[in-house]
Amino acid sequence: MSHPTGVDHSKPHAAHEVHHEELGFWRKYVFSTDHKVIGIQYAVTGMLFLLFGFGLMMIMRWQLAYPGVPLPLIGGLFGDARMPGGTMLPEFYNELGAMHGTIMVFLGVVPLAVGGFGNFVLPLQIGAPDMAFPKINMLSYWSLVLGGLTMLGSFFVPGGAAQSGWTSYAPLSVIAGTGQTWWLVGMIFLITSSLLGALNFLTTTIQLRAKGLTFMRFPFFVWSQFVTSFLLLLAFPPLEAAGVMQLMDRVAGTSFFMPSGLVVSGQVLTNAGGGNAVLWQHLFWFLAHPEVYVLILPAFGIVAEIIANNTRKPLWGYRAMVYSLVFLGFMSFIVWAHHMFMTGMGTAMAAFFQTTTMIISIPSVVILTSLLLSLWGGSIRFNTPMLFATAFLPMFGIGGLTGLPLGLNISDIPLHDTYYVIAHFHYVVAPGTIFGLMAGIYYWYPKATGRRMNETLGKIHFAGTLVCMNVVFMPMFIVGLAGVSRRLFDAGSGYDFAQGTMHWNVVSSWGAWIMGLFQIPFIFNFFYSIWNGEKVGANPWEATTIEWAAPSPPPHGNFATEPQAYRGPYEYSVPGAAKDFTPQHEAS
Amino acid sequence: MSSDHGATSDHADHAGHDPADIDRHVKVYITVFVALMILTVVTVAISRFHLSVPIAVTVALFVAIVKGSLVAGYFMHLVSEKKLILAVLALTVAFFFVLLALPVLTHENGFWIPNVEQAAPAHTEEPHK
């Protein structure tokens, strides 16, 4: 932070001194460098994109349930290029599919889980006044916005948005319409945002933690954001490089990913050729595999905090969980080709990747088991955050276990690119991560706003969403095992072997639409409680971690006096203590 | 949170970096500069010999690694840098090698569908590949 010329540095000044002039509206709420404002900006942006991405899927689900049937009421809104007579064209289906995936992963979950929760909670939990680089923090948010606007804008270019899957495999993506170029540019903004954020989080965690807060006294949430940031920092750049190369292929006529002699619509392409389409896959998955751990790790962190708090017990196996987290982060860089088992690799490399993939399931299981064991013997409070956090465990369990046959080369052969894969990864991300994120919203909302969200609405939101998630995704395992491929715009209705499972698409679709209805109480609750929620003080959940020492909401600078950590993060129900929780920052 | 701003006229801010130290460092920088110049000439000179590709690659890489290590070690002060930074870099270098090696290993191990132009299989004995 720069000082104006002539300020006397010889006397250190206390934190509570009002140090700067009042900022105008724009500097305070829009172009703020305060991590809490930026965190809320990220969170709200992420939630809006989650809603939008979900909306895209709700449209797709009509086509999947009733292929070829005109979409009622709103079918006419999409124009003849996309839905002539209200019937979905395959190109539009692909556009919706590619953008649903892209938006949910890069504009929804990551901004909320990392940008939102990470930014808001992390400095508070380590007792810091802000992030190490507040201006870079602001830049990273606005880079996200630019990326998001680019992605949204791509819907309006001729030919529509990207439609080659969120995975943008070459050569299809290289010969695709303009929307794909916008996708690539958008990704460069998003990657820049994540890279800047990651180095901020890492520096902040290492340097700005409070006195006495050693690494093994970190709340598990801090560890999860720490490892996540390493994944983002080191795994994203290869995708950025790949994005540049795909841009070169599309715009400058290079052939990084274009094989020789490719024939498109009867015409032989005139590019130089000699490129390698699988090279794109290597570079994409080098990022995208660690990316899925970026998606889950913050949720692990959130769930851990909420479970410890609502069982009034320390986490079981904290040390094992931390080591598992670090090991998981490291392993995540050497498993990526399990997404590429069908690209023709030989048995030696297939054996290598399936071995590393099996090994990486171990730390996941350790973490999940530790969280489950943490429930044992606890005085469990079933508030809304705890309901989501507890439900996360079996849901993530299903997601994780169903990943095993995908990680083994042989069993992956019939399952690759079927609905089984869709079911697997949605279980981990949807009733997995998103449940963790919902839990976090209900949990930290009081800290950010000074008010609680309504519990009744929360429980309705929870129950409806939990049931619907399973209604949507469980049948997809059956459909996938029957052999129905993913990304078929008519859900496989043209295939004989798919006829026996077509009815499940109707079930999934109704599950999705009803799930949409159950988000209404949540959205209403979120806004209504800002003005009408029950007012709370600094520590409404009677939690032990340092963020609850700050006022709700915390002022600029967070803490009146610099906090200090005296003990571990989960000193609940300490024998002989006056209360059933002993905060980390309270001197004995 | 009170932060120690440090006196504005303190010369010995960095541990072991008083003026005499700087002079020693400058001598090192000049020495490294001369070494880098020599190695640049060496690497270009060797390339004139048109060695076989595997040998040429090995030699060129070796020289580049020496040069790079000099820049990293002395200009970027890695020889005296804190363990934390070195650990992060070690991790990065490990993943760098993973990224360099695994894709090509995966391809060497599998069948690589040759390009349409090629009459011969992918690994013919060409002078430069």
Add this chain to the structure above:
Amino acid sequence: MDIPYTFQERRDTGLTNGKIGIWLFLASEVMLFGALFASYILIRTGSPSWPRGDTVLDVYLATFNTIVLITSSVTMVMAWASLMRRKFGTFRLYMGATILLGAVFLVVKYFEYSHHFAIGEGPSHSNFLAVYYTLTGLHMLHVFGGMVVNAYFWGPGSKLYQTNPVWFTNRVEHSGLFWHFVDLVWIFLFPTLYLL
């Protein structure tokens, strides 16, 4: 509210925030260029033939550029050393030289590129050229970016020296680390593209 350890080292890590920040950024850059090198390896080994660098590119120009960049690395570290000795004028001289040498590098590359384009050797001409333009193009962007930051510290940013010379020296050091990294990448790029 002040962020601690902006220019004072934290005791247990022995580092300032900026030092960690710049190294983390450089780590990400290692992975960025690593991906490009990995792509080069895969495309080249999968290719039936690949021209030797000096048959397509001008080795002498590039050798000159290599000398220019390495020299600029020395002037950069000397700029920082001058600040450590609290010799602001000398700092400006060396920093100015660094920026100038960067500009020379870019000018030479401009001549290289325009020569190739003039004879129809654009990125789409062959995979060799595609790799060449992409790798050197991205490198050039980094040279340019480094020059912009250096120019800021040579010019308007140097005001900070008056109020907080320690912090200013550190920031120049961090900018220098980026500049050395750019030189480091070229040390590998040069033989890879031009000599092999």
